[in-house]
Amino acid sequence: VAELSGHLAKVAIVGAGSVGATLAYACLIRGVAHTVALYDISASKVEAEVLDLRHGLQFVPRADVVGSDDVSVCAGADVIAVTAGAKQRPGQTRLDLAATNVDLCRQLIPRLLEVAPDAVIVMVTNPVDVLTLAALQLSALPPQRVLGTGTVLDSSRLRDLVARHVGVAVQNVHAFVVGEHGDSEFPLWSSASVGSVPLRQFSLAGRPALGPEDEQRIAHEVVTAAERIIRGKGATNYAIGLAGARVIEAIIKDENRVLPVTSLLSGHDDLGQVCLSLPAVVNRSGVQAVLDVSMSEEERDLLSRSAAAVRAVAESLL
Numbered sequence: 640v641a642e643l644s645g646h647l648a649k650v651a652i653v654g655a656g657s658v659g660a661t662l663a664y665a666c667l668i669r670g671v672a673h674t675v676a677l678y679d680i681s682a683s684k685v686e687a688e689v690l691d692l693r694h695g696l697q698f699v700p701r702a703d704v705v706g707s708d709d710v711s712v713c714a715g716a717d718v719i720a721v722t723a724g725a726k727q728r729p730g731q732t733r734l735d736l737a738a739t740n741v742d743l744c745r746q747l748i749p750r751l752l753e754v755a756p757d758a759v760i761v762m763v764t765n766p767v768d769v770l771t772l773a774a775l776q777l778s779a780l781p782p783q784r785v786l787g788t789g790t791v792l793d794s795s796r797l798r799d800l801v802a803r804h805v806g807v808a809v810q811n812v813h814a815f816v817v818g819e820h821g822d823s824e825f826p827l828w829s830s831a832s833v834g835s836v837p838l839r840q841f842s843l844a845g846r847p848a849l850g851p852e853d854e855q856r857i858a859h860e861v862v863t864a865a866e867r868i869i870r871g872k873g874a875t876n877y878a879i880g881l882a883g884a885r886v887i888e889a890i891i892k893d894e895n896r897v898l899p900v901t902s903l904l905s906g907h908d909d910l911g912q913v914c915l916s917l918p919a920v921v922n923r924s925g926v927q928a929v930l931d932v933s934m935s936e937e938e939r940d941l942l943s944r945s946a947a948a949v950r951a952v953a954e955s956l957l
């Protein structure tokens with residue numbers, strides 16, 4: 640019961656950079672776990688972030704923050720979120736980071752599991768689909784216990800753009816970006832809805848409906864969003880922090896929440912051995928089930944192409 644309410648739960652965040660520190664901040668504000676532990680190879684960085692976060696504990700639901708450059712700070716964690724590693728520089732794709740970050744996983748994953756053998760692993764480091772498969776293979780855990788934030792962030796970007804276009808609250812837009820968290824991702828327009836009205840039939844008086852050109856423009860904006868943000872401020876952190884905290888909360892509070900996380904796809908033999916995002920039920924066990932979403936023929940084709948792009952990188956490294 641304690642774990643379900645998050646009161647005794649512990650989340651360990653690996654990497655106290657822009658993403659890790661913001662993820663910790665979001666977890667604290669949302670009251671996701673009783674203990675938030677930060678682990679980073681840079682002792683000065685992790686110490687500074689822990690102090691800064693601790694100085695805000697008065698203003699959030701009861702929790703503690705600990706941190707260290709020693710991996711034992713992650714001991715007994717219920718969830719380990721991995722944000723450590725190289726990030727995109729302007730002009731780099733997420734897949735360009737693969738070799739460096741797979742090597743980092745090789746060192747990290749066994750050490751993390753030594754201290755927190757029962758944790759669900761949530762990968763955030765990019766390219767997140769390749770690294771989720773890497774973490775799964777390196778850990779030899781059951782597939783449901785290893786997932787990545789995948790297109791949870793991209794779907795939230797999509798919903799923001801659609802909501803602004805059609806004039807309803809972002810919470811009432813139901814739409815998913817699926818596939819790779821990267822250049823080959825795409826929105827499932829055919830099943831998107833507002834309230835229970837199919838998005839392609841939706842319009843409010845005095846506002847433009849969403850036409851095919853809008854779909855193309857919005858899909859492009861979603862795919863290039865990170866690039867624009869990185870050009871302007873060097874990293875993305877707030878929305879991924881919130882998206883990651885949402886995923887962790889679904890696990891710790893055993894919510895059975897449908898989220899487009901990345902995980903090993905089973906039942907999709909045509910796509911091969913690959914981690915990709917599709918809407919999935921997330922709870923204390925990790926990914927309980929990947930949903931069998933209805934797709935148009937074009938969407939199926941895009942999913943196969945996305946799988947091929949991720950598989951090509953994963954197969955060259957794993």
Ligand SMILES: NC(=O)c1ccc[n+]([C@@H]2O[C@H](COP(=O)([O-])OP(=O)(O)OC[C@H]3O[C@@H](n4cnc5c(N)ncnc54)[C@H](O)[C@@H]3O)[C@@H](O)[C@H]2O)c1
Pocket residue numbers: 653654655656657658659678679680681684722723724725726727736740743747762763764765766767788789792820874875876879
């Ligand atoms: N999945 C997503 O949607 C998403 C969104 C944004 C960023 N990211 C990814 O998250 C990662 C981190 O981005 P960032 O902006 O926080 O980078 P950053 O450079 O600010 O932080 C990375 C941190 O990892 C630490 N680190 C490196 N090696 C380590 C190790 N072996 N053990 C522990 N800590 C280690 C570094 O000291 C640094 O503090 C990148 O790969 C980035 O592409 C993913």
